[in-house]
Amino acid sequence: MPFLRSRRKLLATALAAPLLAVGLGEAAELRAETDAMTVYKSPTCGCCGAWVDHVRAAGFAVTVRDVDDLAPIKLMAGVPAPLQSCHTASIGGYVVEGHVPAEVIKRFLAERPQARGLAVPGMPVGSPGMEGPNPQPYQVLSFDSAGGTAVYRTVRP
Numbered sequence: 001m002p003f004l005r006s007r008r009k010l011l012a013t014a015l016a017a018p019l020l021a022v023g024l025g026e027a028a029e030l031r032a033e034t035d036a037m038t039v040y041k042s043p044t045c046g047c048c049g050a051w052v053d054h055v056r057a058a059g060f061a062v063t064v065r066d067v068d069d070l071a072p073i074k075l076m077a078g079v080p081a082p083l084q085s086c087h088t089a090s091i092g093g094y095v096v097e098g099h100v101p102a103e104v105i106k107r108f109l110a111e112r113p114q115a116r117g118l119a120v121p122g123m124p125v126g127s128p129g130m131e132g133p134n135p136q137p138y139q140v141l142s143f144d145s146a147g148g149t150a151v152y153r154t155v156r157p
Contacts, residue, residue: 037096038063040073041087048087051099051129058102060091080147083119094118099127104140104153115142118152126157 037055041048043066056062067073073088077095085098092109095117108118119141120127126135135157142152 035059035091036061036063037089037091038065039087039089040065040067040070042066042068042070045086047099047123047129049129050131051087054128055089055102055105058106060102060105078116078145079119080143080149083121083141083143083149085119085121086123097121099123099129100140101128101155104155108142108152113142114144116145118142119149127155 037060039048039052039055039062041052041064052062052064070086070088074084074097077088077090077097079088079095079097083097087098089096091105094108094115096105097117097119099120100118104118108115120138121141123130124136124138125132127138137154137156139151140153140155141149143149
């Protein structure tokens with residue numbers, strides 16, 4: 001029966017090839033979707049522009065939407081008031097609020113945790129876009145749709 005086994009193997013390979021190609025296409029689509037970021041910011045905010053430069057330099061494809069009132073964006077994105085900062089981004093189905101370092105975003109996207117997003121509340125000195133003298137350690141928080149938060153990473157610049 002070696003002929004029968006070879007024929008089955010050939011048939012299985014022939015059937016699997018298109019599925020594999022579709023799977024690879026979906027993986028490429030997911031990768032492209034994950035890397036595409038939309039940032040909502042004030043048109044006059046210099047630190048937001050510097051943060052956009054930071055994430056672009058890290059390889060993210062960024063679309064910037066300058067808006068005069070970010071409150072409705074933050075509300076629709078589900079960012080709890082205590083976590084809000086100067087800009088809000090969306091990427092890969094998540095929200096990124098404030099000056100979150102690009103490498104932390106990449107790690108978060110790779111892990112795909114059950115969370116609504118990441119936030120760096122306020123504008124801590126030493127965070128991307130807020131570089132300056134006397135950088136301070138700060139926390140990147142994850143948050144969920146119910147308003148729960150957890151320390152995702154502590155950054156020591």
